[in-house]
Amino acid sequence: MTQELQIELNGVDKHYxxxxxxxxxxxxxxxxxxxxxxxxxxxxxxTLLRSIAGLETISGGEMKITDEVVNNVxxxxxxxxxxxxxxxxxxxxxxxxxxxxxxxxxxxxxAEARKIAEEVAATIGLENLLDRFPRELSGGQRQRVAxxxxxxxxxxxxxFDEPLSNLDxxxxxxxxxxxxxxxxxxxxxxxxVTHDQIEAMTMADHVVVxxxxxxxxxxxxxxxxxxxxxxxxxxxxxxxxxxxxxxxxNADGTAVTLEIxxxxxxxxxxxxxxxxxxxxGLRPEHLSISAAGQGTITTKISVIESTGSxxxxxxxxxxxxxxxxxxxxxISVGDTIDLSINAKDIHLFDPHSQMAI
Amino acid sequence: MMTPHLNRIYLGAAIVFAIIYLFPLYWMYVTxxxxxxxxxxxxxxxxxxxxxxxxxxxxxxxxxMGRFIWNSLVIATxxxxxxxxxxxxxxxxxxxxxxxWIDVALFLVLMLQVLPASLMITPLFVGFSAxxxxxxxxxxxxxxxxxxxxxxxxxxxxxxxxxxxxxLEEAALVDGNSRVGAFVSVVLPLARNGVLVSAILIFMQxxxxxxxxKSIIQDVNLQPASVGLNAFMGPNTVEWNNIMAxxxxxxxxxxxxxxxxxxxxxxGLTSGALK
Ligand SMILES: Nc1ncnc2c1ncn2[C@@H]1O[C@H](COP(=O)(O)OP(=O)(O)O)[C@@H](O)[C@H]1O
Ligand SMILES: [Mg+2]
Numbered sequence: 001m002t003q004e005l006q007i008e009l010n011g012v013d014k015h016y017x018x019x020x021x022x023x024x025x026x027x028x029x030x031x032x033x034x035x036x037x038x039x040x041x042x043x044x045x046x047t048l049l050r051s052i053a054g055l056e057t058i059s060g061g062e063m064k065i066t067d068e069v070v071n072n073v074x075x076x077x078x079x080x081x082x083x084x085x086x087x088x089x090x091x092x093x094x095x096x097x098x099x100x101x102x103x104x105x106x107x108x109x110x111a112e113a114r115k116i117a118e119e120v121a122a123t124i125g126l127e128n129l130l131d132r133f134p135r136e137l138s139g140g141q142r143q144r145v146a147x148x149x150x151x152x153x154x155x156x157x158x159x160f161d162e163p164l165s166n167l168d169x170x171x172x173x174x175x176x177x178x179x180x181x182x183x184x185x186x187x188x189x190x191x192x193v194t195h196d197q198i199e200a201m202t203m204a205d206h207v208v209v210x211x212x213x214x215x216x217x218x219x220x221x222x223x224x225x226x227x228x229x230x231x232x233x234x235x236x237x238x239x240x241x242x243x244x245x246x247x248x249x250n251a252d253g254t255a256v257t258l259e260i261x262x263x264x265x266x267x268x269x270x271x272x273x274x275x276x277x278x279x280x281g282l283r284p285e286h287l288s289i290s291a292a293g294q295g296t297i298t299t300k301i302s303v304i305e306s307t308g309s310x311x312x313x314x315x316x317x318x319x320x321x322x323x324x325x326x327x328x329x330x331i332s333v334g335d336t337i338d339l340s341i342n343a344k345d346i347h348l349f350d351p352h353s354q355m356a357i
Numbered sequence: 358m359m360t361p362h363l364n365r366i367y368l369g370a371a372i373v374f375a376i377i378y379l380f381p382l383y384w385m386y387v388t389x390x391x392x393x394x395x396x397x398x399x400x401x402x403x404x405x406x407x408x409x410x411x412x413x414x415x416x417x418x419x420x421x422m423g424r425f426i427w428n429s430l431v432i433a434t435x436x437x438x439x440x441x442x443x444x445x446x447x448x449x450x451x452x453x454x455x456x457x458w459i460d461v462a463l464f465l466v467l468m469l470q471v472l473p474a475s476l477m478i479t480p481l482f483v484g485f486s487a488x489x490x491x492x493x494x495x496x497x498x499x500x501x502x503x504x505x506x507x508x509x510x511x512x513x514x515x516x517x518x519x520x521x522x523x524x525l526e527e528a529a530l531v532d533g534n535s536r537v538g539a540f541v542s543v544v545l546p547l548a549r550n551g552v553l554v555s556a557i558l559i560f561m562q563x564x565x566x567x568x569x570x571k572s573i574i575q576d577v578n579l580q581p582a583s584v585g586l587n588a589f590m591g592p593n594t595v596e597w598n599n600i601m602a603x604x605x606x607x608x609x610x611x612x613x614x615x616x617x618x619x620x621x622x623x624x625g626l627t628s629g630a631l632k
Contacts, residue, residue: 088528
């Protein structure tokens with residue numbers, strides 16, 4: 001598959017003094033892609049994004065934007081637009097002046113700049129706020145201005161640094177769709193940083209999971225969900241998080257015995273090394289509750305939380321195994337239940353390297 | 358919680374201190390207006406019986422105050438421009454970069470502030486004389502006062518710049534501006550109040566400067582009002598009303614400006630850059 005690349009990172013490193021913030025980053029982003037960088041706080045997502053913007057100088061490796069090496073190119077010559085987490089609106093300028101700032105720098109004639117900004121403002125619902133100052137806007141409106149300021153430029157690449165994290169939950173869900181629709185309409189390339197895996201999974205074509213300055217795994221959202229390369233990715237992608245249980249494979253490597261009460265044995269979809277200690281990963285939504293004696297894992301319900309549409313069940317003495325049910329069941333705390341799972345939904349990890357087996 | 362009782366005690370104390378502090382100023386004004394005999398009357402009068410309003414124009418003429426005030430203005434303006442011009446960029450750098458050398462620089466800057474002018478004047482005089490700066494005495498004084506006033510300005514303005522989020526500047530860089538452009542179009546407008554107020558304070562400080570001017574400027578025609586006032590006060594002076602009239606003319610404009618601007622000055626120094 002040959003696809004035109006918009007951004008290419010080859011072995012990019014970033015040091016802050018003695019601190020190694022980005023380690024050997026390998027990333028190829030095709031034109032028109034929506035890529036999400038996701039990972040826990042402090043893992044280097046912003047640093048990577050800021051390096052692409054040119055706000056940080058990388059310490060090693062090579063970075064290309066549309067085939068041009070940009071290692072030492074200042075931000076203004078990279079033709080990228082960025083939406084900051086704090087929005088970074090210019091407080092001393094009105095909305096329209098914020099929107100036209102980049103156009104004025106490009107010496108776009110005043111009337112034309114205003115026309116472009118007004119068009120953009122209309123598409124994102126800002127047309128009545130053009131003469132306000134940022135301090136006179138609500139959080140959601142500020143967020144829109146920040147987006148508008150990026151859109152006005154028609155850049156090669158959009159960079160987003162947790163743009164929705166200061167909004168309330170319902171607005172966040174709404175803006176998620178709107179940003180993705182905007183991306184599709186503009187045919188732009190977007191790199192989107194978030195710590196929220198749901199945002200990453202729902203918005204992106206390609207998800208990059210980072211941990212401690214390293215790319216842990218990257219791929220299509222469902223690929224990460226179905227085939228996590230490590231226990232970290234398995235635990236990070238998916239909500240509620242995957243259950244991890246210690247286990248040992250049996251003498252011929254076709255089943256695994258869980259090290260919990262009753263020592264249940266689960267059949268494996270394929271043969272693995274025999275008599276080996278493993279970590280078994282079971283997604284809460286893959287576990288189903290069957291009548292006593294009909295499942296493989298016999299346990300007791302210790303917690304039930306229902307949101308109406310979804311029920312979260314905690315099983316085992318400490319509620320250590322979570323099960324998600326989408327239908328209502330006649331169950332209560334203290335009931336003994338049997339759990340079952342399809343063999344193909346069982347994940348195995350090496351307890352030492354934490355990599356998938 | 359403060360009780361109303363305690364509140365009243367604090368208020369009373371504040372008023373007493375204000376009176377003690379402002380009394381010399383009041384005495385300057387009333388003495389200027391008194392006649393020669395009333396000045397030495399015992400017990401002293403607190404309100405002049407027969408105010409001599411003509412004293413001001415008299416002193417202005419006789420002492421050639423126009424020239425003195427002009428020289429003070431030249432020195433104060435020159436100092437303000439030089440301090441603001443050099444100090445703004447310096448403060449910005451000290452606000453934006455964090456490393457050990459910045460801390461060293463800040464320490465040195467503060468140390469300059471500790472050294473008294475009367476101590477610095479001798480080496481400065483020798484140095485200025487060596488490079489021929491004493492031929493331009495007012496300029497030499499401007500340089501010396503600039504060096505003296507710079508730390509004060511840098512400390513104040515640095516704090517103002519630190520209140521401007523770096524992300525605003527980064528947004529401007531990504532939006533297509535250069536570093537200098539981002540500074541001028543985004544950072545400076547947001548720090549404007551702090552810079553202006555600090556510059557005004559420097560102006561006021563330089564307007565009253567005495568030690569350097571007294572030592573460096575020998576030519577009476579180039580001396581500022583502070584030196585002129587000092588020369589007025591000989592060992593056997595009896596013209597206290599004239600001296601006080603001189604002082605009144607000298608400080609009243611500055612005082613008035615300060616009172617008029619005080620709300621903005623306090624606001625400029627305390628409020629964050631963003632509002
Ligand atoms: N200017 C800096 N100087 C030193 N360390 C930094 C700097 N910026 C970020 N870091 C460190 O780099 C790591 C990654 O930061 P960041 O990219 O902001 O993480 P996040 O994934 O939360 O966006 C953090 O440990 C942070 O402390
Ligand atoms: Mg971040």
